[in-house]
Amino acid sequence: xxxxxxxxxxxxQMIRAGQWQQPTSGACAGWVQANLVMLPxxxxxxxxLFCVRNPKPCPILDVLEPGVxxxxxxxxxxxxxDLPKYRIYEYGEMKKEVSEVRDFFHDDTVSFLLGCSFSxxxxxxxxxxxVRNVEEGKNxxxxxxxxxxxxxxxxxxxxxxxxRPMTPSEAIRATQITTRFHLTHGAPVHLGDPxxxxxxxxxxxxxxxxxxxxxxxxxxxxxxGVTSILAATSKQIPLVITHSPGHMFVSDLRxxxxxxx
Amino acid sequence: xxxxxxxxxxxxQMIRAGQWQQPTSGACAGWVQANLVMLPxxxxxxxxLFCVRNPKPCPILDVLEPGVxxxxxxxxxxxxxDLPKYRIYEYGEMKKEVSEVRDFFHDDTVSFLLGCSFSxxxxxxxxxxxVRNVEEGKNxxxxxxxxxxxxxxxxxxxxxxxxRPMTPSEAIRATQITTRFHLTHGAPVHLGDPxxxxxxxxxxxxxxxxxxxxxxxxxxxxxxGVTSILAATSKQIPLVITHSPGHMFVSDLRxxxxxxx
Numbered sequence: 001x002x003x004x005x006x007x008x009x010x011x012x013q014m015i016r017a018g019q020w021q022q023p024t025s026g027a028c029a030g031w032v033q034a035n036l037v038m039l040p041x042x043x044x045x046x047x048x049l050f051c052v053r054n055p056k057p058c059p060i061l062d063v064l065e066p067g068v069x070x071x072x073x074x075x076x077x078x079x080x081x082d083l084p085k086y087r088i089y090e091y092g093e094m095k096k097e098v099s100e101v102r103d104f105f106h107d108d109t110v111s112f113l114l115g116c117s118f119s120x121x122x123x124x125x126x127x128x129x130x131v132r133n134v135e136e137g138k139n140x141x142x143x144x145x146x147x148x149x150x151x152x153x154x155x156x157x158x159x160x161x162x163x164r165p166m167t168p169s170e171a172i173r174a175t176q177i178t179t180r181f182h183l184t185h186g187a188p189v190h191l192g193d194p195x196x197x198x199x200x201x202x203x204x205x206x207x208x209x210x211x212x213x214x215x216x217x218x219x220x221x222x223x224x225g226v227t228s229i230l231a232a233t234s235k236q237i238p239l240v241i242t243h244s245p246g247h248m249f250v251s252d253l254r255x256x257x258x259x260x261x
Numbered sequence: 262x263x264x265x266x267x268x269x270x271x272x273x274q275m276i277r278a279g280q281w282q283q284p285t286s287g288a289c290a291g292w293v294q295a296n297l298v299m300l301p302x303x304x305x306x307x308x309x310l311f312c313v314r315n316p317k318p319c320p321i322l323d324v325l326e327p328g329v330x331x332x333x334x335x336x337x338x339x340x341x342x343d344l345p346k347y348r349i350y351e352y353g354e355m356k357k358e359v360s361e362v363r364d365f366f367h368d369d370t371v372s373f374l375l376g377c378s379f380s381x382x383x384x385x386x387x388x389x390x391x392v393r394n395v396e397e398g399k400n401x402x403x404x405x406x407x408x409x410x411x412x413x414x415x416x417x418x419x420x421x422x423x424x425r426p427m428t429p430s431e432a433i434r435a436t437q438i439t440t441r442f443h444l445t446h447g448a449p450v451h452l453g454d455p456x457x458x459x460x461x462x463x464x465x466x467x468x469x470x471x472x473x474x475x476x477x478x479x480x481x482x483x484x485x486g487v488t489s490i491l492a493a494t495s496k497q498i499p500l501v502i503t504h505s506p507g508h509m510f511v512s513d514l515r516x517x518x519x520x521x522x
Contacts, residue, residue: 045306052313052321060313065414072411150333153326182443182521260443260521 003027008074008250012082021084021099023246025118030255032073032184033248034061034113035225036083037232038101038241041066044110046153050231051114053150057159057227059115059183061251061258067107073251079113080105085244092235101241109241115184116225116248117162119255123177129170132211139208139246140164142224146198147189149227154237157230161189161221163202165213171220178222183258190221197221207245264288269335269511273343282345282360284507286379291516293334293445294509295322295374296486297344298493299362299502302327305371307414311492312375314411318420318488320376320444322512322519328368334512340374341366346505353496362502370502376445377486377509378423380516384438390431393472400469400507401425403485407459408450410488415498418491422450422482424463426474432481439483444519451482458482468506 003011008031014020024033039047044066051058062073069079081100088095088104098104117140121131133140140162147159166174171191179187190197202219203210207226213219232240243249264272269292275281285294300308305327312319323334330340342361349356349365359365378401382392394401401423408420427435432452440448451458463480464471468487474480493501504510 041306045302045309048306048309048313049324052309052324063310063313179522261440 004029008252009076011250012074012077015084016078016081018099024084024248024250025246028250029122032061032251032253032255032258033116033118034251035116035228036079036241036243036249037112037114037228038079038105038109039232039237040239041108041110043154043237047112047155047232050149050152050155051112051228053152054227056186056189056223057149057225059185060112061115061183061253062113064111066110069105069111071111071113071251073113073253074249075252079111079249083243083247083249085247087242087244089233089240089242091238092233097244104239104241113249113251114225114228115258117185117222118248119184119258120178120181122255123181124174127173127177129174129177130166132165133209136211138211141202141205141209141211142207142226143199144206149231154234155231156234157227159189160206160224160227160230161197162224163205163219163221165211165217165219167216168218171218174220180259180261182260185223185225188220189223192218194219265290269513270337272511273335273338276345277339277342279360285345285509285511286507289511290383293322293512293514293516293519294377294379295512296377296489297340297502297504297510298373298375298489299340299366299370300493300498301500302369302371304415304498308373308416308493311410311413311416312373312489314413315488317447317450317484318410318486320446321373322376322444322514323374325372327371330366330372332372332374332512334374334514335510336513340372340510344504344508344510346508348503348505350494350501350503352499353494358505365500365502373489374510374512375486375489376519378446378483379509380445380519381439381442383516384442385435388434388438390435390438391427393426394470397472399472402463402466402470402472403468403487404460405467410492415495416492417495418488420450421467421485421488421491422458423485424466424480424482426472426478426480428477429479432479435481441520441522443521446484446486449481450484453479455480
């Protein structure tokens with residue numbers, strides 16, 4: 001079966017059974033995928049407040065009570081086992097990658113699911129706006145900017161952005177389209193001169209791959225969910241669990257459920 | 262000076278000096294007014310989560326760290342003294358109304374400022390859509406519905422709505438206009454038959470005043486910030502401070518700052 005046509009519950013079942021270990025991009029077309037952050041209850045108020053204060057990089061899709069691993073946005077799912085790959089951080093340092101986190105999940109663990117840009121990339125493609133990373137089969141280019149996020153308690157980091165090159169008129173159309181998707185990063189945060197947001201070299205992204213920028217194109221920048229990972233992996237937090245890049249949680253929400261208009 | 266033309270900082274100064282004790286509706290035209298809820302840190306995560314889970318009735322404008330009373334959205338303001346009237350609740354019971362709350366505000370008090378419908382009422386009037394409560398010089402009609410909010414820890418209550426009567430074509434225009442204001446309750450939650458949301462008698466609102474519904478009009482219902490007060494005044498919380506109805510906090514945000522489009 002074409003992964004694009006899988007239903008979320010079926011993909012989650014395959015992942016839980018160890019039959020799917022690769023990234024989730026391209027799977028379950030039209031269904032919302034999410035970033036995962038899990039951390040101890042003592043830090044949950046300040047991390048939730050960090051997300052509330054920075055809604056563009058950290059749009060909240062679901063937050064679970066301490067010790068709960070079955071999310072509201074996916075029937076019968078288990079956040080401890082339904083993602084293909086996880087990362088375990090201790091005091092801000094990545095310790096290992098694992099395929100399930102039952103041993104790391106405790107009674108006081110609070111789980112956050114945050115929007116990701118896969119939803120609006122499909123909407124851009126449907127509208128004929130180029131998505132270069134998809135065209136070239138690469139990871140999207142990501143950059144750490146010089147713009148600080150609003151901090152909250154121990155959580156404090158610069159804004160991370162993704163970049164997609166397009167013509168100015170495509171940039172205008174892309175702004176309209178992504179405005180609708182305010183829960184998956186919404187409208188761009190910048191376009192044009194990358195140095196204005198502290199990016200020195202477009203061909204050398206901090207995460208992901210570089211992509212081709214054509215002669216008549218400008219770079220267009222969106223807030224990126226990796227910001228939440230940068231914030232969560234603060235040195236002060238004893239244990240943080242996140243998804244591994246590209247290995248997202250696939251929910252039962254449809255992309256259109258997240259639109260404002 | 263016409264109260265409509267006052268600047269927020271000036272009105273807050275008058276309130277703090279005891280020179281303004283009446284409701285704030287109609288004051289500082291074009292500036293965002295907010296609902297206030299203050300409660301102990303131990304309940305802050307669950308109350309913040311309640312607001313996140315119920316964004317239409319409880320749109321978050323600002324949340325302050327424990328013990329902080331100077332909000333991010335109003336320069337030099339003091340939330341303990343810059344509202345004309347407050348209510349003090351103990352274990353869910355209203356104990357008194359006071360003009361400042363310095364004696365009730367502690368190191369562990371967390372303050373929440375939530376959007377209110379004054380912002381979109383002005384936008385409706387500017388577009389020629391009738392706002393009957395303003396026309397008739399009354400408080401807006403508010404009703405407790407049969408729709409439960411998503412609960413969070415000790416916070417659990419039905420959705421409260423406001424009602425404004427208008428013609429069907431005005432209701433369509435009002436839906437477009439208020440969609441832009443997603444941080445001040447956004448689009449309506451219901452229109453037409455009130456019994457569908459558990460309202461038996463439009464002429465007998467649970468809060469506020471009844472208004473005239475003309476022959477060719479239908480009732481249009483918006484989520485209401487009073488929902489947050491109903492939730493916050495849970496029997497389990499030893500001390501909760503709120504604004505008194507109509508006596509809001511006036512911020513330095515402009516109404517247009519809160520629009521999505």
